[in-house]
Amino acid sequence: MRAVQIVELTGPDGALREVDIREPEASHMLTPGSGVVVDVHAAGVSFPEVLQTRGEYQVKPDLPFVPGSEVGGVVRSAPEGAAVHEGDRVAAFCMLGGFAETVVAPEWLCFPLADGLDFAQGAGLILNYHTAYFALRLRGRLTDGETVLVHGAAGGVGTATIQIAKGLGARTIAVVSSDQKEAVAREAGADEVVRSDGPWKDQAKELSGGGVDLVIDPVGGDRFTDSLRSLRENGRCVVVGFTGGSIPEVRVNRLLLGNLEIIGAGWGAYVMNKVGVEREIGAEVARLADQGHVKPIVGARFPLERAADALRLIDSRGATGKVVLEIQRSQL
Numbered sequence: 001m002r003a004v005q006i007v008e009l010t011g012p013d014g015a016l017r018e019v020d021i022r023e024p025e026a027s028h029m030l031t032p033g034s035g036v037v038v039d040v041h042a043a044g045v046s047f048p049e050v051l052q053t054r055g056e057y058q059v060k061p062d063l064p065f066v067p068g069s070e071v072g073g074v075v076r077s078a079p080e081g082a083a084v085h086e087g088d089r090v091a092a093f094c095m096l097g098g099f100a101e102t103v104v105a106p107e108w109l110c111f112p113l114a115d116g117l118d119f120a121q122g123a124g125l126i127l128n129y130h131t132a133y134f135a136l137r138l139r140g141r142l143t144d145g146e147t148v149l150v151h152g153a154a155g156g157v158g159t160a161t162i163q164i165a166k167g168l169g170a171r172t173i174a175v176v177s178s179d180q181k182e183a184v185a186r187e188a189g190a191d192e193v194v195r196s197d198g199p200w201k202d203q204a205k206e207l208s209g210g211g212v213d214l215v216i217d218p219v220g221g222d223r224f225t226d227s228l229r230s231l232r233e234n235g236r237c238v239v240v241g242f243t244g245g246s247i248p249e250v251r252v253n254r255l256l257l258g259n260l261e262i263i264g265a266g267w268g269a270y271v272m273n274k275v276g277v278e279r280e281i282g283a284e285v286a287r288l289a290d291q292g293h294v295k296p297i298v299g300a301r302f303p304l305e306r307a308a309d310a311l312r313l314i315d316s317r318g319a320t321g322k323v324v325l326e327i328q329r330s331q332l
């Protein structure tokens with residue numbers, strides 16, 4: 001099968017090579033001897049793959065390896081008792097191996113794809129939307145009627161967070177860096193949009209009548225202290241990622257003075273040994289998709305052989321919504 005491997009840790013420009021390799025067996029590292037085999041139609045591309053080309057991500061497989069944590073595709077075979085079956089359209093989280101024509105995922109990380117969603121949207125469903133639900137509801141304890149400030153709001157996690165928050169009855173304030181990204185945040189359903197290079201903290205306090213209830217932060221860096229200042233009493237700031245480059249440090253007296261909380265949200269690490277929690281998240285995201293709230297925004301599509309361009313787009317802060325690789329199966 002055709003696939004793209006990371007062959008050296010030199011960044012998006014030099015790390016990738018298109019290869020012809022054997023198809024995987026129906027076995028996944030999380031479920032040895034068992035797995036759902038999926039014919040890939042679209043593979044999701046995300047920040048972790050950029051980091052993997054430099055050896056900077058926490059998951060560091062031996063070289064060479066096929067990156068790609070999630071796909072949209074069609075089930076070729078599934079183990080007995082699985083919730084998905086041969087011929088089903090699915091969104092599948094495979095962890096690695098997605099930049100290929102065929103991949104294997106654990107049964108409990110495969111979800112039927114809602115009728116209204118295409119394969120590219122399926123490739124943008126699990127990592128971002130399951131993280132968004134986990135961060136907002138399970139970690140951030142979001143309730144109906146609360147106001148959420150979302151950083152990096154035109155990105156993959158950001159657009160998913162806006163849609164899930166809206167579906168859970170919250171009001172959303174998006175923080176973005178450009179006109180183009182403002183348009184994407186509005187397309188995702190943001191109620192208000194403010195600029196990361198403007199007085200966003202004061203605007204957020206004004207727009208929320210004194211402070212927001214929840215901040216979802218996939219960006220980190222310098223803006224973190226202002227995120228805490230934008231919260232109302234009992235406010236929570238959920239740490240999701242660090243695309244801004246630096247990991248913020250906090251003077252904890254701010255938490256005491258404001259009666260605030262900082263909460264970590266690491267979806268992958270949390271659900272990997274909690275199949276029940278992941279099924280619950282999948283069911284809630286499916287419910288929100290059925291209600292029309294979950295509609296992944298696909299910002300850029302590349303053929304498999306242009307995986308490096310997809311990674312460069314993310315690396316240069318140019319991505320909006322989900323970036324995907326499309327596998328042209330009709331030409332196989």
Ligand SMILES: NC(=O)c1ccc[n+]([C@@H]2O[C@H](COP(=O)([O-])OP(=O)(O)OC[C@H]3O[C@@H](n4cnc5c(N)ncnc54)[C@H](OP(=O)(O)O)[C@@H]3O)[C@@H](O)[C@H]2O)c1
Nearest residue numbers: 047152155156157176177218240241242243244265266267
């Ligand atoms: N905790 C978890 O479970 C979990 C799960 C999935 C992803 N993540 C992490 O969440 C983060 C966001 O992922 P994503 O897929 O949403 O990424 P993305 O689509 O590339 O969006 C990230 C956003 O970060 C903002 N940003 C600010 N400074 C940046 C910089 N120097 N370089 C690049 N972007 C910058 C950009 O928005 P503006 O230009 O508008 O500022 C950009 O739209 C990543 O760190 C990822 O590893 C965590």
